[in-house]
Amino acid sequence: MKSGHDAVRQLQYLPAVGAAYGVEALSFAALRAMDADGRRTRPQRPDFHVFALVASGGGAHEADFQDYRLEAGSAVWIRPGMVHRWSDVDACDGPMILFQPGFAPAEAAAPVCWRLEGQQLSLALLAAEHLGREHEAAVRAPRLASPPLLAHLLAALILRALPDRRALAGGSGGPGGLRGPGEPGRRDDRRLEVFRAYQAAVEEHFTGRHHVADYARRLGYDARTLTRATRAATGTGAKTFLDQRILLEAKRLLAHTGLPVGACARRLGFRDAGNFTTFFRRQTGVPPATWRAAYGATRVAVRD
Template identity: 55%
Template structure:
């Protein structure tokens, strides 16, 4: 089984709509329901692209990596590539729905930082002032996208990329001024919550050298977490000292480099246990553990439950 493939979970690849050969697409919940009469949206799926939604009206629910989120007016949903999610209930939800590839927003900057954050929040709520500006940004992007599709002479990928970036900057959570969409319902209290910094980070700029170090480390972890479980391996490959990676990772996420790496391995372990029938020993092998007992010890320490008990409580979520 290749990394990222989970039997039982629909793997979604980004494919531009006919006549819209861009790395961004603007849809709506109404269009989603129209295109999906079989309600496949309610079953687990794993896109290789970003999905962002703004809830203008209605109430519903969404599940992302084992955490349920209530949806209501002024809710922002952001599903990053690789996240296993499902639209649990969006039958009455209205609002824009955006799909875009990882490399479409211009880089570097706070937008690239946010799009690359594998532990970024999946759901939050904006205050009224921020929401109004976000909807204007989304509407501008929608109009430009429609114009580009209908009249290729007007098409401009850089313009669409910058309008998408403006929208991302408008919807990024900025702090505790407004409460999140509601307390997420975790299937087992305390067992799923990822440790780390405030889940509502703002787009404040980081010191550039440290951000560059963390960005390189984060990309390396995402590519090799199933092979290398020690920070020193990444430090050697990237040409840094381990303490440099730890300092940069802590500045960016509030986690040490080893904690960040362990959390990424743990997240994939949970996905394998919940969405496949692989025995724990095979999960261990897939994640680079040469001894199933070491995998069990790692999982128990990180999640507070053995792999078998965790699977029993979360299977199919």
């Protein structure tokens, strides 16, 4: 889906010369060096993944209307399409990995930001360092380059860093299917597969299809099957998952564009502004115009 968000910088995956392997190893220091004018502090929407670990220092990050404090041990995973900004990472140090969709195993519902401690942090930083060294070697000596190896090292890093390692069980393609003793069996794998199909369909069609039954027919599943699979993966039902995705895009449009409420409604597939307002009020407790005004006032207060 094209967002058309006027105030959000759209970022495309453009690796450095010689680094076109679907993944690129950077760091917070490299980000600051490449961004001397501080564009990182303004809203941006990448079409790629960003996975970062804070080895030392601290700062702040904002992703889709949630503020996160960063400290030593913080892990951040920005997915394609998220509107985010590095509010304050001038004092952060640690690895930052950029990678294209499909390069790493799919995940069900990993958080945006969480904290690693002790040995888990040490091992995650070690995994990131290994990936960084292999990436550097691939850039300096292309004959040594191995995208499958880089993909496996990235998968190992994510598996090591995730708060719940089961979230990546059963991933398809490349390094997918990594599983250890005690991780989900066939029944859980099947539910995860169903959820991923539903998740992908929602992402593609949520602006035009607002009913779970539509997705069930398209995917060939019973609506109850989608609900069970979604609840197992995310803790919420299929309808709630769909509504939350529509609501998130509504907030993005209201916060980051000057579109009238009626135009936002049309972009999101509502028949008219009244239906959109009813939906938005049911989800948030306030009408769209009120939420937009409050969000704008909050941003001004933060800047002041």
